[in-house]
Every structure is written in C-alpha cells, then in structure tokens.
Ligand SMILES: NC(=O)N[C@@H](O)C(=O)O
C-alpha cells in the first residue's frame with residue numbers, strides 16, 4: 012500500500028499533470044464596459060477522437076473519508092477533465108503522469124484550498140472526484156464522443172492530510 016500525505020496544491024507542482032484553475036493566480040482583462048474581469052483561457056481543454064465534443068456537467072459528490080483509500084487510478088485518453096468547485100469545496104487530488112504503467116514513486120497527492128479547480132490533461136492518471144467534509148457541487152468540463160475514454164489501473168494508495 013502506498014502511503015501519501017497530501018500536499019497543498021500549487022500550479023507548479025501540478026504542471027506535469029494538468030492545470031490549476033485559480034483567479035488569484037491568473038491575469039485578466041476588462042470586458043462589459045469594465046464591469047467584468049475576464050480571467051481568460053485558464054486551462055487546456057482537449058477533446059480528441061471520433062465525434063469529440065466538449066461536455067459541461069455538474070457533479071454532486073458525497074464526501075470521502077480520510078484516510079482516503081484508493082485501489083485504482085483512472086485516465087481519460089481522449090480528453091482533459093476539469094473540476095471547479097461551486098461553493099469553495101476542498102477536495103483531494105491524487106495523480107500520476109501519463110504512461111501505460113504507474114510508477115508508485117511518481118504518484119502524488121494534493122489537497123485544494125476551496126478556491127482552486129483542476130484540469131487533468133488527457134492521459135493523466137487520477138483518483139475519481141474526492142470531495143472533503145460535505146456534499147460538493149462541481150462544474151465539470153470534459154470530453155464526449157465515440158470510443159472508450161476511461162481506463163483504470165490498479166494501484167493501492169492511502170492518503171492522509
Ligand atoms: N467517471 C467520471 O465521469 N468521473 C471521473 O472521471 C472522475 O474523475 O471523477
């Protein structure tokens with residue numbers, strides 16, 4: 012069993028796996044006669060393969076227990092997947108770099124601070140949505156279309172905070 016203590020999520024540490032969506036760390040420009048700040052193009056949306064299209068969904072998730080025990084990670088080979096909390100929910104992120112095998116030494120665990128969202132790049136191995144403390148509501152942007160877009164890989168991970 013791989014034991015990991017979750018680190019605070021930062022864009023730098025997450026760069027190998029995807030993007031951190033966070034207005035506090037992003038540029039913006041004014042639109043709508045200056046009434047709106049546009050935080051523009053914050054993450055790389057990928058939609059690959061036959062009939063690919065971008066989906067906008069809402070996930071309402073029940074909270075996970077800590078320690079969080081995982082027995083697999085998953086990846087989406089045909090597209091990215093973004094999760095943005097709608098009510099400052101914190102969540103646990105467990106990732107490994109793209110590749111057909113998962114090297115336990117490369118698995119990382121993070122915890123968000125409520126203002127952060129994540130966008131997993133295509134093929135990044137990740138744990139399924141794991142919200143903390145209370146029911147969470149997330150805006151999810153990912154890929155629809157033909158073909159299989161979800162592979163699972165067994166790996167035993169135990170995450171503490
Ligand atoms: N299956 C699904 O839509 N969600 C997962 O991909 C996940 O990352 O939670």
Ligand code: NI
Nearest residue numbers: 085087092139
């Ligand atoms: Ni996923």
